[in-house]
Amino acid sequence: MKINSNIPPATVKRLPLYLQCLEQIDKATGGISSKKIAEIAKVNDAQVRRDLSYLGTLGTRGVGYDVSKLRNQIELELGLVDGWTAIIVGIGNLGSALAHYGGFKERGFKIVGLFDTDPKKIGKQLAGLTVKPLHEMKEICAKYNVAIGIIATPEKVAESIADDLEVCGIKSILNFAPVLLKNKPGMQIRSVDLSQELQILSYYLERPSLKIAK
């Protein structure tokens, strides 16, 4: 089992998609073709083959890919077998949703801490964890060697939480607050803006107003 650490970014973005496909097909199916994956993932089949070829020679000509072998290899490439630990900061509706979200555990991410500043939330039990105040963050991060900090706070405090996470030695942030965080050297930051997809969708909607223009 080898890891190719030089996969094109466009391909890296699609690997989780393929993983989802493999999970979704009939569990009894042992093998699958690029054509079938392409159909479920809604991409071109040559694309699928090219993407998977970066992970090594995994398929069998004339036959297809072995589902579990393929899954293992994608998980290996994405580093999902390393068992990353994460904490969530901001336990409102979104933070709670993330804490309960089965997809994280299923993908090898373990949530080991929930934090909030609101005294009403501190002490609450949630998804098998107790919500803790911010000043206990450093201890938890050290104890569990936390790799990822997930920000689900209101936008006003997100930047300061990012600073706190940096102090705790965290090297990666997944930010759900609708704010563009400042760059921090040595820190990987990815932001998910829940309204962004809706805005993109809007561009491709049939618009009454377009009939007037053009």
Add this chain to the structure above:
Amino acid sequence: MKINSNIPPATVKRLPLYLQCLEQIDKATGGISSKKIAEIAKVNDAQVRRDLSYLGTLGTRGVGYDVSKLRNQIELELGLVDGWTAIIVGIGNLGSALAHYGGFKERGFKIVGLFDTDPKKIGKQLAGLTVKPLHEMKEICAKYNVAIGIIATPEKVAESIADDLEVCGIKSILNFAPVLLKNKPGMQIRSVDLSQELQILSYYLERPSLKIAK
């Protein structure tokens, strides 16, 4: 005010990002340069100029862009001024988070209905709306001319909800359930998988196991 309906997809994806930038800068600032936008959005400044040039000749050489004029034009291009209405199906933690999410309203999307199958949730008041059973969906969709259906249900029922939305005449779906929905002719579907970004992040994390491989 003209709409250029032929903007490259890569640019469309960045327009919401620029909008976020503009919202985030000091409200007092009347003008902004491509260099400043690039810095906040963490992209190349030539990229910003090229992207914005698709919207028309908006800047002033030697000066920069007028913030409010730029914002208006981006909103116009994205169709955010058309006042889309949306409904949310599945009022768990994620659905509640989405219902309360200020970013939707701010971007011109109006949530006009919340739906769930759970009798315990039906009747609940949330973000100024009452949670309704599924069979009232069609009526609400017709009444408010709903354009977008947001799915925030567990994965098992997501596909059948998508069918229901189709029956209600909805033409666009934003799916938060971790499942790849089947294609429906004439239907725009975008999926947001909350764990996907975490998986991409994982690929770029420093891995202990990589020291062994290679």
Add this chain to the structure above:
DNA sequence: GAGTGTGAAAACATTCACAGCT
């Protein structure tokens, strides 16, 4: 026959670098 893996072509996207305007 069926389906992978991959050169080569085509399409798309980014970046440079600078003329042109304020």
Add this chain to the structure above:
DNA sequence: AGCTGTGAATGTTTTCACACTC
């Protein structure tokens, strides 16, 4: 002097098409 808008160059991604293997 400062900053846009954009040709031209470069880099990346997608797709075609087919030799090759089972």
